[in-house]
Amino acid sequence: MVGQVEEYRVVVPIQALLVNELSRPPDLCKAAQTLWQKPKHGMVKANCDGVWFEQTMRGGFGWVIRDFTGWMMQAGGQGDMFYGSTLMAEMDAIRAVLFACQQGGFSRVVVESDSQVAIKMVKGERAVTVEVDSILFDIQTAIREFQEVIFIFAPRICNKAAHEVATFACRVGGSYYWEFIPPDWLFNTLAGDVNVRVRL
Template sequence: MVFQGIQIHPSDASGMMVEQVGEYNEAVIPKAPLVAELPRPPDQAALVQAVWEKPRHGFVKANCDGAWLVQTNTGGFGWVIRDFVGWMMQAGGQGDLRYGSALAAEVDAIRAVLIACEQGGFARVMVESDSLIAIQMVKGERLVDAEVDGLIFDIQAMTREFQEMIFIHAPRSCNQAAHEVASFVSRNGGIHHWDLIR
């Protein structure tokens, strides 16, 4: 094949075309953000930025967050467990999961952090999530959506395995570490676990 006086082998020409199509697609097709990364309206309580607070003495605080991409119905969850002095003990998450909604990802994140707490041998746990609806459903303050009914049942059954369990809703600014883990595993896929106490 001759192009503008230069002889090009057909396999090189097809490789260049594929490369150009890839560059075009990257330039034209915007990368869709995860639902968890979209801007949210400010919290109703105040415009003052809240910060993460240590749990009570003898407790661990387990922050969790779900991530969901509406265009593909895929996502994942991330969680971080810290002790009562604020020291990070464990973190983990999983990507490549299919969910029908952001709520399903958030509830699955709560279930996953309870499993991690149970496996870690933590008896007194404060679970913190930035999903008010998920926390209300777990606490029995809101009617459970049929899509997450099985997950809520599991969570409520698991809570009986702990000496003390407290569920807390927190603004996203208090859940930043779990949010970062959820975003990472959702983009990279797979199962991840970081154990900092062993």
């Protein structure tokens, strides 16, 4: 009997260790989002991204608007912008894509950004810093013009298209806009997001 008790004491800590190594039961684990998701029918998804270089204090933004099939409706970006932080660039990207959606006549929009801080500020879940207060005011004013606006944080891997547009605008400089037909350097990313095998 004593031998069985000792054997139990040895086995149980090992089993407990194996169970404790799991952060949660396997059936409750939710895989991290790794693919861009289409919006539901009747909505457009507006991905946006800001870029900022601390050494030069310059940056810009890019955005891509797609329908429920994943088809690009519009894309655009702006380089040669002066910002005080990455957050300012990210907030400016959200403002820019909302303005683009307004001008495009889209009334039901999902705005997706890979800046969790910016999304939380827009949703009122985080205190707003003074440097982006005026940008947030513009965003809140723009929101009232839509029938429905949803703000979502997405990891960078799900925001590649907007990031590529922002990077291009910052590298080349100037303002850019495309409607329905993307530039060649963006096509493969857009196709990959919707699992289309065609490549340029």
